[in-house]
Amino acid sequence: MAPMQEPRDIQNDIHREARLLLRAARVGSLAVIEDEYPAIALVTPAVTPEGDVVVLLSQLSAHTRALDRDPRCALMVSGPPAEANPQTSPRLSLVCDAARSDAPEDRERYLAIHPYARGYAGFTDFGIYRLSPVGARFVGGFARAATLDVERLAPRTAALQDQAACRAAMAAANDGLGARLDEVAARHGGSGSGWRMVALDPDGFDLGREDIVLRVAFGRMLRVYEDALTNLADGATHG
Incomplete structure (x- = not known):
């Protein structure tokens, strides 16, 4: 008997939840293959608009050297538990291929999310690695585990890969909606004024002030990046 398929709207909800969890993650566990056995390390991820993960790694670290020998790896991120039981935490596990990236936009993306890293990111032993998912598993709560379609974890349309847009x-948001950005930051736990949009993707944006970065999700995925301005003006954000 063929396995029962979940309705498409439920699948869409699960993929969206997984995307939002990944884009909001500021820490994760990276598993690599070291001397024929798995090894694990804490990393601080950032996510590109198209859904790949970028991390800043040092060649002095054993897990970085292991990645250079074997690019197969896995990354797990999790959110806060819904109850006292830690097993109620939503979590996403990605199986990835890793590659060193010299692309300026990958480095820019990472430092936008982790600005404190500017103090050491320029050291010669540090480099950006891009983790491209080839498999994904999401647990969103009791009886809500699913193997995901990695192509649906992030949009690949031309309009949402237009980095100039x-x-x-x-x-435009930073120049014309500064007061609105401060209001949004306050709703998400930020204080003071002068918050700026430091990163934007189809699912939301990140507000930065000094070394603090806050994640803000849109109510729905953008169709084009210009819609971000309409969402901000209309208050169409979560939280």
């Missing part, structure tokens, strides 16, 4: 929308 992304930068233009960010500039």
Whole structure:
């Protein structure tokens, strides 16, 4: 008997939950293959608009050297538990291929999310690695575990890969909606004024002030980056 398929709207909800969890993650566990056995390390991820993960790693670390020998790896991120039981935490496990990245946009993305790293990111032993998912498993709560379609974890449409449009929308928000950004930051636990949009993707954006970065999710995925301005003006954000 063929396995029962979940309705498409439920699948869409699960993929969206997984995307939002990944994009909001500021820490994760990276598993690598070291001397024929798995080894695990704490990493601080950032997520590109198209859904790949970038991390800053040092060649002095054993897990980095292991990745250079064998690029197969896994990454797990999790959210806060819904109850006292830690097993109620939502979590996403990705199976990935890793590669060193010299792309300026990957480095820019990482430092936008982790600005404190600017103090050491320029050291010669540090480099950006891009983790490209080839498999994904999400647990969103009791009886809500699913193997995901990695192609649906992030959009691949041309409109949402247009980085010039992304930068233009960010500039417009920072130049014309400063007071609104401060209001949004306050709703998400930020204090003071002068918050700026430091990263934008189809699912939300990140507000930065000094070394603090706050994640803000949109109520729905963007169709084009210009919609971010409409969402901000209309208050169409979570939280």
